[in-house]
Amino acid sequence: MKITSAEFIKSAFERRHWTADGRPEIAFLGRSNVGKSSLINSLLMRKGLARTSNTPGRTQSINFFLVNDDFYFVDLPGYGYARVSKAMRSDWGRMAEDYLTDREELALCIQLIDARHDPTALDRQLNEWLVHHNKPHLVVATKADKLSRNELDKALKGTRSELAQTRVMPYSSDKGIGRDELWAAISEAVEKSAF
Numbered sequence: 567m568k569i570t571s572a573e574f575i576k577s578a579f580e581r582r583h584w585t586a587d588g589r590p591e592i593a594f595l596g597r598s599n600v601g602k603s604s605l606i607n608s609l610l611m612r613k614g615l616a617r618t619s620n621t622p623g624r625t626q627s628i629n630f631f632l633v634n635d636d637f638y639f640v641d642l643p644g645y646g647y648a649r650v651s652k653a654m655r656s657d658w659g660r661m662a663e664d665y666l667t668d669r670e671e672l673a674l675c676i677q678l679i680d681a682r683h684d685p686t687a688l689d690r691q692l693n694e695w696l697v698h699h700n701k702p703h704l705v706v707a708t709k710a711d712k713l714s715r716n717e718l719d720k721a722l723k724g725t726r727s728e729l730a731q732t733r734v735m736p737y738s739s740d741k742g743i744g745r746d747e748l749w750a751a752i753s754e755a756v757e758k759s760a761f
Contacts, residue, residue, distance in 0.1 A: 567749045570634050572610040577627035581664060585630050590637040590759040591671045592752055595662070595692060596678030598644030601708040601739060605678060606631065606639055608739035609748065616641055628665055637673070637756045640665075645688055666701065674702050674755035676748075681707035681721050681736060685728050697731045704751055705729055710736035710743050 578584050585591075594602050603616035615631065616639075629641040642662045666675065675696055679689050696703040707725060710718055718736060726734045733751075737744035 567634075567753050569610055572612055572615060572631060572633050572639075574615060575630040575632050575638070577629050579627050579661075584628070584665070584669075585638060585671075588671060589632075590673040590756045591630075591640045591669065592637065592673055592755065593640045593642055593666070593669075593675045594678065595642050595666075595675060596644060596708075597680070597686065597688065600644070600678045600680050602641055602644065602678055604739040605706065605708060605737060606641060608742070609745065609752075610639070628661065638671075642666075645692070666695075667699070671759075672701070673759040674704070674752060676752075677703060677705045677732075678708050679705060679725065681710045681718060681725075682712055685725060690728065693729050693732055702755060704733040704735065706735055706737045706744070706748060708737050708739065711738035711741040 575585065576583065594606060596602050606616040607613055610631070610633065616629070627643065631639040631641070633639055642665065645662070666672070677689070677692060677696065679685050685693070693703075693705065705725065707722060713721060722734060722736060735744050735747050735751075737748060
């Protein structure tokens with residue numbers, strides 16, 4: 567896909583702050599240190615659009631980015647970061663679940679996991695939720711460039727076996743591995759749900 571424009575629109579801390587123009591939305595979900603901001607920047611070929619941080623758990627809001635004036639990338643709070651309070655973790659989870667449950671504009675959920683590790687209990691739980699609720703989704707295994715070809719093949723095989731009802735694809739924000747394949751899936755989802 568050709569990116570003609572990409573801009574940060576808003577951070578929403580409450581439902582009433584969500585966008586309301588009906589454009590399709592592509593949601594990005596994953597653990598706090600899995601590289602969501604890097605992946606969004608890499609897809610949009612913009613270095614600092616989604617802010618990356620050395621401190622996992624920094625994104626506490628739902629962030630909306632308008633792409634090509636046509637659809638949104640929606641960056642949901644990361645989950646599973648231990649250094650924030652339980653109350654704060656539960657608030658983030660509630661906000662993300664509200665969004666995922668009720669959002670009519672949601673065209674595709676992209677769940678990120680780290681290619682170097684097996685899916686965690688939280689990764690599996692989120693994936694089961696997406697499958698159970700029939701949400702259009704796929705899994706992107708990030709940091710694919712950190713593994714050799716053999717290691718990556720083995721890791722993807724293990725993830726596909728664990729998350730058997732979900733399409734899994736590799737991605738590297740640094741090297742661009744998987745970029746075209748992911749854009750094809752996003753474009754298809756946007757076309758299907760275009761208003």
